[in-house]
Each structure stands twice: as C-alpha cells, then as structure tokens.
Amino acid sequence: MAVVIRGLAPLLQVYDMPTAIHFYRDVLGFTIFGSSGPTDDCDWAGLRLKGTEVMLNTAYERGARPPVPDPARVAAHGDTILYFGCEDLDDAYQHLRAHGLDVKAPKVAPYGMKQLYATDPDGYGLCFQWPASQETHDSWVKDYGIEPKTHI
Secondary structure, three states, rough: OOOOOOOOOEEEEEOOHHHHHHHHHHHOOOEEEEOOOOOOOEEEEEEEEEEEEEEEEEEEOOOOOOOOOOHHHHHHHOOOOOEEEEOOOOHHHHHHHOOOOOOOOEEOOOOOOOEEEEEEOOEEEEEEEEEEEEEHHHHHHHHOOOOOOOOO
C-alpha cells in the first residue's frame, strides 16, 4: 500500500522575511494562509496560490541575523529549484520583467516543456513550465487533470 499524499509545501529558509513575503505575495500572487506574527516581519509564513504552497522560515533568530546574507549560503540555494505549472509563460515573462526581474524569454526544453527560469530574493531557483509538445501535454492531462488539446 502506498502513502496517500495530498500536497507538497516546501520550506525555504530566508534571510529577510518581509522581502521574501513581498516577492511571493506581491510579485508572484500568493496569499498568506498562516504566519507566526501579525506583520510581514514574522519568523514563519505559509503562502498559497491555486493549490500550490510554499512555507518561508527565517534562517536566523531575531538579533542573530548577520548584516548581509552569507554568500556561501545563498550560493547553496542555487541547488534548489521549485517547478511551477504555468500555462501562459509569455505573460509570466512580461509580468516578471515588469517587476524588475532579470529573466530570459521562455524556451522549450528537449523533453517537451516550455520553461521560464527566475531566482527569488534568497537565490532559490524558480522554473515556470508548461507542456510544449503533444506527448508531454497528453501526460499532463492524465497526471494533473489539465484540459486536453490537440495540435500543440
């Protein structure tokens, strides 16, 4: 018997909580579903967007945060990439550019996904993607319940 899983909510350690919340809420469109305090300057926050969740936690206790992020820690965040299903990648590209992110136009990967890469304020990778081939789209219809289409 398999474990019944109903979702995933990765926990990201962040340097500056108000900056991280601003990015995920005000740039990407997530809403806060819970937090450890009444303002953005809290120690933990859970955010949700159309069933996708991410949790943010301060990397340092109050009073122990260094004046600038640790470069080694930020560099290590590059090993982590969150992949989001996003159907209108051209619109997402324009939206991210309008919010000052230095992103390159979406490209189709050899395995049939159109992808747009970005980085959050803490150096975590973000990939917005959607099927670009009929074969990949058909597998997403089965696995994720998206609308069937022909002739992609």
